[in-house]
Amino acid sequence: MLTEKLVSFIVRKQVKKYFRLQPAVAGKISLNRTPQAPLLLYLHIPFCEELCTYCSFHRVLFQESIAREYFAALRQEIYMYKQANYNFQAAYIGGGTPTILLDELAETIKLIRSVFAINEISVETNPNHLDREKMQILQAAGIERLSVGVQSFNDDILKSIGRYDKYGSGKDIIPKIRDLQGWFKTVNIDMIFNFPLQTEEMLKQDLVIIRDLKVDQVTFYPLMIAATTRNDMERKIGIVNNKRGKKYFEMITAELQKEYRASTAWCFSKNDALIDEYVVNYDEYAGIGSGAFGYLNGTVYANLFDIPEYINQVKQENFPVVAKREFNKKSIMLYEFLMQFFGQSLNLAYIRKKHGFWATLYLYPIIFFFLVVRGLKSTGEDGGYIVRKPYYGVIMMREFFTAVNNFRDYCRAKVNNML
């Protein structure tokens, strides 16, 4: 417990520094990439039919006219990256709800496939969009991975987080997920553990349902709270007890490891060929769309959160960036360490080759610490380590995402003040 507290504390302090972003002026920035680094394209669709209590992603209530204008701007921004000579190997379309206007989504996918050499595309969706007609459109568009937000199959939990009425009960969702089998190379479901009212029994039932559904992949996030969602969440769903998170996580791994392998600290996949977390598989990514984050050549940047302003800047062919921060070598090392740890193994030889021997010296005390607390184990190969205690990865990523969420909240508050 003490080690977990220490790991959380250190990561919280470090990531606070990462997200002290400096304001940037849209259009006046340059976004450079590292030559040869595998590049991913992240597209953000910020519209939802219902706003869930716990969610701190950049999302607004769906309005068709603004959403159509938004998709047009998104395609314009894609062209801007093309004109700047970018190419991407994969695309991740997240939200919000990317499948909110399927004709617009299909047109956008057609565009990215025509201008970039994309090998795989992953799209997020919600259970109320899982009908045959929509799946046919997504399949025809060449989606390889579909990720469905379930969170829990327990109706009391679904009611408390504001999803039951819009996205259906556990019993409604189960057959829809079952019917997805075979439509895409990877079907993932997003689940959350450690909701305040979730008992061990409720979690066990969710795990039984998941094993019975035989989905290709399960992502089990710990419930994360951002500063500005905390009050509303505590009022509606109760106080989150992080102390029992480890126990719940151990229940999840014990059950899922019977049929799945951990492909990241919180993602469980049936086999190696499946597509999963892009932050682990791609060293760099460009963030396109309102409120999207990118990480290119050691610089993290965020796009404008104000949707009309985003559209306006893109129409003027300006990169719609609102803030950015150049990481120093130490921050780059820590970021890469964190992503590799999260991905379950560490390849120090790769980091050394990329950044030089001296830069990696920063990492030795950290690696030593994790060897002492038995979180890492050497593979015997030069600079090779495997993760022995994935829960440390969960804690570190929880702190990292909480910092991202807080930064989003800060930007959202700014947008609200302006309206």
Ligand SMILES: C[S@@+](CC[C@H](N)C(=O)[O-])C[C@H]1O[C@@H](n2cnc3c(N)ncnc32)[C@H](O)[C@@H]1O
């Ligand atoms: C941001 S949503 C976008 C896709 C879709 N709208 C949905 O609800 O699944 C993607 C996933 O993020 C996860 N998520 C959102 N807010 C979270 C939070 N506060 N803590 C943990 N996971 C969260 C949920 O599992 C959700 O399914």
Ligand code: SF4
């Ligand atoms: S969890 Fe998904 S559906 Fe709910 S508000 Fe967030 S993005 Fe929208």
